[in-house]
Amino acid sequence: DIQMTQSPSSLSASVGDRVTITCRASQGISNYLAWFQQKPGKAPKSLIYAASSLQSGVPSKFSGSGSGTDFTLTISSLQPEDFATYYCQQYNSYPLTFGPGTKVEI
């Protein structure tokens, strides 16, 4: 199984900050990497797929990069609605696996 790790597990930031979250796969997954945002009590929401492609309707302040085993999600200017937990997920092979999440707090 491919293990996904994320760092940091949580971070404190302020409105307007640039935030970067890192995701690492235990083996190469090409660019088959997605990022999801989840707010408390809500379903996950797709942000990024294929490592760097923006989901339709998602603001351009979100961006993704990486290939192989190392990936990043960047939020260029944090807004109040961006405080949430962010998960990476590999879909290169079964079982589909998620990272443990990064909680972005004020």
Added chain:
Amino acid sequence: EVQLLESGGGLVQPGGSLRLSCVASGFTFNNYGMTWVRQAPGKGLEWVSAINDSGDSTRHADSVRGRFTIARDNSQNTLYLQMNSLSAEDTAVYYCAKTRGPGVIRVGLDVWGQGTTVTVSS
């Protein structure tokens, strides 16, 4: 608008069974793979099961293999998850999610339902 609406969750005793449903609308259901993902209270996301567009290819996580079965009825735009031999470890919110293509691997997930809660307790 693409929508997924899960139902069928509830309280069930250990060893019991439950069938979840996910009704899809706003897209051509039989053109896309589908998955179930769950989230235990206070925990992260765990993939459970996947099925391709035609329903002839399915996969399950090791934690549920032999107990859970994913299926779909393309004539009814509905995805199912039959859950047997439930234990407390299966307590979670269960989400259905649509993939971006006919399969699941190397395609990715885009739209998620709002989830249905399954509680296994005596």
